[in-house]
Amino acid sequence: MTPSSRRKAVVRALAWGSVIGSFPVWFSAFLVVPFLPLSVGERAVLAAVLIGAGEVMFWGAGLVLGAEALARFRPPKVDTGESFRGRRVVVVGATGGLGEAVVRALAREGAEVVLVARDGARLARLAGAYGAAHHTAELAAPQLRDVAARVGPVDHVVCATGVDVRKGLDAHTDQEVELELAVDLAGPIHVARAFLPRLRPGGVIALFGGFGDGTLALPYYSVDVAARAGLAGFCSAVNRELAAEGRAELLCYVGPAPADTAAERPFADLWRRAGSALAPPEKVADFVLAALLARKTKAVMGASTRLLLLLQALAPPLADLVIARRIGPHLRHAFGASGRASD
Template sequence: MKRSFEGKSVIVIGASGGLGSSFAKAFADKGARLLLVGRNEEKVKKTAEQITGDITTAVFDITDLQSIKELKNIVKRWSAHIDIVVNASGYDVRKSLAEHSYEEAKNTLDINLLGAILITKAFLPHMREQKGSTIVHIGGFADGRLAFPYYSVDAASRAGLFTFIEAVNRELELEGSQARVAFFSPSPADTEAERPFHPLWRKMGVSIMPVEKVAEDLLKTIEKKKTVRIMGGMSTILFAKLNSISPKLADAIMMKKYGKMLQQFFYRTEDGGQQKPNRHKRGYLLKIAVILIIASFILYGLAAVVPLLPLTLSQKAAAVPALIAIGEIVWWAGLAIAGREVDAKYKKYLNPCTWFSCKRKTI
């Protein structure tokens, strides 16, 4: 086995959780020295006992400033330098905003956002001049800015973290620093905390990842020096991009379908039944589909015209592929919406059993 992190000093915060413990094991297998940190001393030590290598443990509360100061002192005694810090701590409440308590909202922001800021502020000064040093924060689904209903406060904390990381990296670049901060978005994983939501993810067509696969992806992200990594495949990445550019279009394409699933999963009426989702008119979506398809032809036409324009050869070489690529995305998006709406509207007539008698087995 290639030990690509041999001798590296790695701090894993939130090491007692399902993902945190898998990250710790993956780093240890690659030869790293580990400082495992968490709020629950017993769980952190249990994680350490399951790993072979140079392992040190510490108790730490991400929301407590004094605890952060104490951790900094522990780190100074533990290692002369820090190569990698992985912040795998997180607080996740998924329900309607009306059902959030003050404590839940505060804990979400304190742990997911303020805690990440304080960790970065505490360790980044000691890592600035060290080539390849990285602080990685584990974010939410997609790029953190994908605001699913019933994830309101959690989405706010993850989106804040994403933009915080963007801003810090720009500061580091301007200052000529060798360090970087990364946002790592894992796929829904097979952890104890995530298992209650597995049925929902599967219904949405999202695969559940083994924690070992998530850990492997994290290490590759660090090795490749990426500052943003979104697991979940190209469809998740494209939808995250689309959502950041045009939330209304994202609503039209995906959130109508997923919104209903989320509503049915999370929302219960007072008598314990599920609230029926509202029905929307399909004409609006069909119009969007037609507009997108027309727009794709316009983009293709522009690509054909570009060679005739008074532009430099390099500008033409860049513009033509870009217009074709955008045209393809817009074409397939329009086609997907149109196909779904036609299927929903004419499902009865598209079913062969409508035209031919289908015999059903009785038990």
């Protein structure tokens, strides 16, 4: 636990103690004072003091706890130029469209950024632009462990890798199935295994998933959905392990909105017809930074996506109907014949 989190825990404990302690103070004015061997005037003064003290204890602590509760719902500011000052952050998949946007946002916010990607030439150019350390590696366990050992302690890790094969299940090749599972599921697991031992107390590893929270099963994304659902479950299981061990580190499953990147731009009209316009990569990057600072275990971008997830949780048949009638026809038109792949 960091010094800051310890201070917050002490303040929180004192505030709750004040709330609980206010009740006996307040009730003593009615249950104890009337029976004391004092004059009527003295009892009235003492009762007023106790009632006032109880009110101050209760409402003063309530303000502290209320401010903390509100802060949990207020997204952290990530446009100050200082929000990641003094933090060391590794970005895996740094040369991808979203990965590069995350790198730019972190550099803007003062982070010490370490870049990891498989394309050595593009990686070197990007690292040179920001004066950042960089390491070339595939999403393979031995290479990632070697990079993690060379990098040393870090505050955060962002794994911005991913590949989509958008077609019907029967149109998938064996190689495409293996690629999606390797990049979208096994790869992030290897990243977490390599860097979790290097994570400083309170650090967060953000693993990019797909559209939604890992449970939103869109047609023509079947293998992708399987990989993302597995990744979401992996994050939940590891977070419970860390909690059981009393550790403050976290994994965060990130469900970004479809972004205006080279990989997603060909499908801009499709997403617009389905009701979800492409988001600027910079907006997605800021969303990821806010999720790190807020220490979220799951961060899903887009109000319409979160509404669909809520509908799926409360009324699955109705969600099936919405997807079948609203989204399904567009996806079938785009991917139902031969399908397309992007990374």
